Amino acid sequence: xxxxxxxxxxxxxxxxxxxxxxxxxxxxxxxxxxxxxxxxxxxxxxxxxxxxxxxxxxxxxxxxxxxxxxxxxxxxxxxxxxxxxxxxxxxxxxxxxxxxxxxxxxxxxxxxxxxxxxxxxxxxxxxxxxxxxxxxxxxxxxxxxxxxxxxxxxxxxxxxxxxxxxxxxxxxxxxxxxxxxxxxxxxxxxxxxxxxxxxxxxxxxxxxxxxxxxxxxxxxxxxxxxxxxxxxxxxxxxxxxxxxxxxxxxxxxxxxxxxxxxxxxxxxxxxxxxxxxxxxxxxxxxxxxxxxxxxxxxxxxxxxxxxxxxxxxxxxxxxxxxxxxxxxxxxxxxxxxxxxxxxxxxxxxxxxxxxxxxxxxxxxxxxxxxxxxxxxxxxxxxxxxxxxxxxxxxxxxxxxxxxxxxxxxxxxxxxxxxxxxxxxxxxxxxxxxxxxxxxxxxxxxxxxxxxxxxxxxxxxxxxxxxxxxxxxxxxxxxxxxxxxxxxxxxxxxxx
Numbered sequence: 001x002x003x004x005x006x007x008x009x010x011x012x013x014x015x016x017x018x019x020x021x022x023x024x025x026x027x028x029x030x031x032x033x034x035x036x037x038x039x040x041x042x043x044x045x046x047x048x049x050x051x052x053x054x055x056x057x058x059x060x061x062x063x064x065x066x067x068x069x070x071x072x073x074x075x076x077x078x079x080x081x082x083x084x085x086x087x088x089x090x091x092x093x094x095x096x097x098x099x100x101x102x103x104x105x106x107x108x109x110x111x112x113x114x115x116x117x118x119x120x121x122x123x124x125x126x127x128x129x130x131x132x133x134x135x136x137x138x139x140x141x142x143x144x145x146x147x148x149x150x151x152x153x154x155x156x157x158x159x160x161x162x163x164x165x166x167x168x169x170x171x172x173x174x175x176x177x178x179x180x181x182x183x184x185x186x187x188x189x190x191x192x193x194x195x196x197x198x199x200x201x202x203x204x205x206x207x208x209x210x211x212x213x214x215x216x217x218x219x220x221x222x223x224x225x226x227x228x229x230x231x232x233x234x235x236x237x238x239x240x241x242x243x244x245x246x247x248x249x250x251x252x253x254x255x256x257x258x259x260x261x262x263x264x265x266x267x268x269x270x271x272x273x274x275x276x277x278x279x280x281x282x283x284x285x286x287x288x289x290x291x292x293x294x295x296x297x298x299x300x301x302x303x304x305x306x307x308x309x310x311x312x313x314x315x316x317x318x319x320x321x322x323x324x325x326x327x328x329x330x331x332x333x334x335x336x337x338x339x340x341x342x343x344x345x346x347x348x349x350x351x352x353x354x355x356x357x358x359x360x361x362x363x364x365x366x367x368x369x370x371x372x373x374x375x376x377x378x379x380x381x382x383x384x385x386x387x388x389x390x391x392x393x394x395x396x397x398x399x400x401x402x403x404x405x406x407x408x409x410x411x412x413x414x415x416x417x418x419x420x421x422x423x424x425x426x427x428x429x430x431x432x433x434x435x436x437x438x439x440x441x442x443x444x445x446x447x448x449x450x451x452x453x454x455x456x457x458x459x460x461x462x463x464x465x466x467x468x469x470x471x472x473x474x475x476x477x478x479x480x481x482x483x484x485x486x487x488x489x490x491x492x493x494x495x
Contacts, residue, residue, distance in 0.1 A: 014066075022066045029074075030102065037086045037465070041441030044082045051080050082444065087465040090474065091438075091446035093250075093278045093410075094462025098310040100370035104363025105312055115357040116349040119339045125346050128361035132317055134368055138376075139283045139303065142296050146323040148351045149315060149360045153277035153302050154195035156318035157244070159326060159352050160300040161186065161199045164242035164271030166329040167299075167322070182239035187229065189213050189221035189256060190451055191249040193275060215451060218405055219252045221245060223260035230268055242271040245298075247291055248279020251448040251458075252404035252412050255279060258294030266297070274301040277316065279408055281308040282384075285377055291407065300326075308383075308409075309376070310464045311367050315360050326351050383409040383461045386471050390459060393475055399482065403456045410460040412448065415482045427455035429485055436481050443474050 014022075054076050083089060085097050115124025132147030150156045165184065184205050188196050190212045200210050211233065213226045230240050243265050245256040258274060265272040274280075274295050280303035282288040295301055300320045305311040320326045331350040339347075348357045371379070387409035394400045394413045404412040414430045434447055434457055446458045459474065 018066070022070070026070070029070075034085065034097075034099070034465075037083055038088065040078070040081075040083050040086070042083050042086045042088050042444040043091075043438045043441065044080050045439070045441065046080045051076060085463070085465075086444070087463050087467065087470050088443045088474065089463060090459040090461065091444045093307045093460055095306050095313045096310040096462070096464040097312040098367060098370075098464050100366040101310060101312045101363045104366040108359040108362045111359060113359055115359060116355050117337065117339060117347045118341055118345045121359070124357065124359050124361065125348055127359075127365055128348070129346070131361045131365040131368060132319070135303070135305070135309075135317060135364070136319065138373065139280060139292060140289050141292070141301070141319060142321075145301070145319040145321055147317050147319045148326075148348060149364070150318055150352060150354075151314040151316060151360075152195075153193070153275065153304050153316050154198060155352070156277075156302040156316045157193075157195050157273065157275060158199040158202055159318060159330070160271075160273040160302065160320070161196075161203060161205075161242055161244075162329045163300065163320065163322070163326040164273065165203060165205075167271055167325045168239065168241040169269060183237065184209050185230075185233045185238040185240045186210050186242050186244070187213055187226055187240065187270075188244040189246065189249070190215050191219050191221075191251055191254060192244055192246055193250050193277075196244050196275070215254070219249060219254040219451065221256040221261060223257055223264055226261065227264050227267075230264070230270075240268060240270055242273060244273045244275055246279075247274060247276035247295070248282075248408055250278075251450065251456075253279060253406075253408045253410045254404070255291055255407055258292075258298070260294075262294045262297040271300070272298045274298045277302050277304040278307050281305075282380065282408055284373070285380055285384075288380075288384075305364050305367070308380070308462050309364075309367065310371065310379070311364050315364055317364075323351070379464055383466070386466065386468065387411055387459075387461045390461075390471055390475065397479075400478070403450060403454060409462055410458060412450075412456050412458055414454065414456050415478075415485075417482075417487065419487065423453065430455050430457055432485055433457070433478075433482055436484070437477060440477070440481075443477060 084095050113121040113124055115121045118125045128149055132149065136143070136145055136147060150159065168184070186196070186200055186205060186209055188210065192212070197207055197210060200206060211229050213221050213229060216222055226243065233240055243261060245258050245261045247255050247258065262272055276292065276295065279291050280301070283292040299322060300318065302316060302318050304316045306313040306315040327350045330352055337349070349355050387406055391402055391406045391411050394402045394411065399415060399417045400413055401416040402411065402413045414426065415433050416426060420426055420429065430447070434445055438444055448456050448458055450456055461471070
């Protein structure tokens, strides 16, 4: 103990003045980082285990000064970061950490509240309703869609399918363990996200309870094939209970024909969940409102503000037409969580598996206020323009081939020189092209494999800081790097 009876400095919480000094320094660093993220390699260039080898095996016995901690962050942690906030990050759907969103996270961390009950922080519950109401209106969704915020779309689809199971005729989730329970069947397209499979596994439906429906030439679910599969399963003793349609598939950003799928669901009494985690944001644009056509008939829908709405990860908005069913699937209130608030008060813990609830709505609310509808639409339109321009360049180039439509801001293509016809060699060429581009540190792209087996490259535009010059440089790199790839010998290409 010190002379005045207080714990030694290293044993105390950071005092306000020390916090202020280091906080200012870190804010300055963050502002500089956001302004100059291009100075770092987009894809981390470290080898596996680098950080474990660099750091001590045990926590320090004595507390260390923040100057040393922050220096180690910059020298040891930062090299192992792939910079999702870089304007040349094109690999996956963007998760821009915008300034207002980052400040919202800062405030939420400082408050450090848990919004599990209305009582435990009324503003957490009520701001979530407000922010999701604003977003619902921007998207053109019906007012009866009630929203809650989860971490990611993987969690949102899990909760939606739990509600779908709860709503299945003659079946309650709590009866699944009983002998003679029906075999549940869930339907999705071949191009649906893997989170649907994981949700089925988690809910005990299993992958054997999933039926994947073929897609058309534009990688969209075939409604006729869906209807035929349902009829076949009913005859075989399965109980169909839900269909997952996608607005913006992960590989090609295709849009399933939701109106026709909704007709099938209505015909057989099935829960329709729409995964619009990526593509749904485009509906903020009046001219792109068509992407959510038919979604007003869905039972649930997810859209991720952290994908293309400039909100730092994580923030996934799950809208449910019948929130009482979602609540029925998850509400379990022990005595110590019972409160005296009147009926009708919303407690967020009732709408999912998590008891604890972060104040995620704060950063979304701040993003929506900072950009406004006009600012959001301007950014979305610019991303669509940049992607369309890249698609046009690919279409005009004799040695590149676009492999999918471009309904949003993601372009799927491959390098296809005229003298190469073998699919195996094309795959080797494109894998080598991808590797060379990514290891350059200037850009980061990803790849996918289409239903026909073609290996394809993906460029997804969505960072708030991406400009024309970044796409111009990407196109230059694509052409220059492709010209350096050896031809004719598959083994040489892979080297």
